[in-house]
Amino acid sequence: MGIIRKTPSIEVLLTEFTRNGTAISAIELVKRLDGKLNKTTVYRVLDKLEDDGILHSFLDKKGIKWYAKCNSCTHDKHFDSHPHFQCLNCGKVDCVTVDVSIPKIPNREIVISQILIQGTCENCIN
Amino acid sequence: MGIIRKTPSIEVLLTEFTRNGTAISAIELVKRLDGKLNKTTVYRVLDKLEDDGILHSFLDKKGIKWYAKCNSCTHDKHFDSHPHFQCLNCGKVDCVTVDVSIPKIPNREIVISQILIQGTCENCIN
DNA sequence: AAATTTATTGCAATTAAGTTGCATTAACAA
């Protein structure tokens, strides 16, 4: 079940994502909004925004949950299946638009695949 | 630091991996060896076996840690970078030998990439 | 505008995978 009522919490969280385009981890948002929004609220609103196709989520190498804006998803058509890039130096994570083709595997039906690329980001490369 | 002394714990854990070729999650091993090996021991031995290039690890979609036998890794040359396939029906996870090429990303240096493919496995496809 | 409904929130407690500290045990070299 997604969002039904427009509340300040939703506004506050969405603002964080429009500020800049990079992904933000759930814990980071909890810290960043401490005193403003309760931890539970943060997790619950993020979950609903994902349900509605406004955000998409993924786990980084440590199993930490990250969220980022969807491009053109809806509740029915939730299709943000692209790689994510995490900088090993500064920790920044963002969505990558490159297309990675997963070859067919014999006797297996592929439904979805997630790709986490790690390396040095554009700010840390020099 | 890897394994220094040959102990029954190491033997017991390695046996689980030689039984069949699929990956096994750490929690599954803790459960499976309950009463035989302590939880902490399981985690610690797995960690050491990975250090030595005997096992490699990765996280599934829920952030759960899985381990599988390495093919030809050593302590120095630890290079098991291949996709993993998790069945959405039965939960089984195994290593996949297909080669997925990650295209270069502008201004970013790729160090490593991990690919988790999800779908229906060869046992569950019918 | 007031009353009603119920989605949303905050708070405290809980869960669960994984880790740490420390005393005890045992591999193995001397």
Next chain:
DNA sequence: TTGTTAATGCAACTTAATTGCAATAAATTT
């Protein structure tokens, strides 16, 4: 056989995330 210290078991801890529940507040109805 003895001494060194790696490995183990146990309890306590850590931490991201979840749950139950009472209080609050959107939004719909009267």
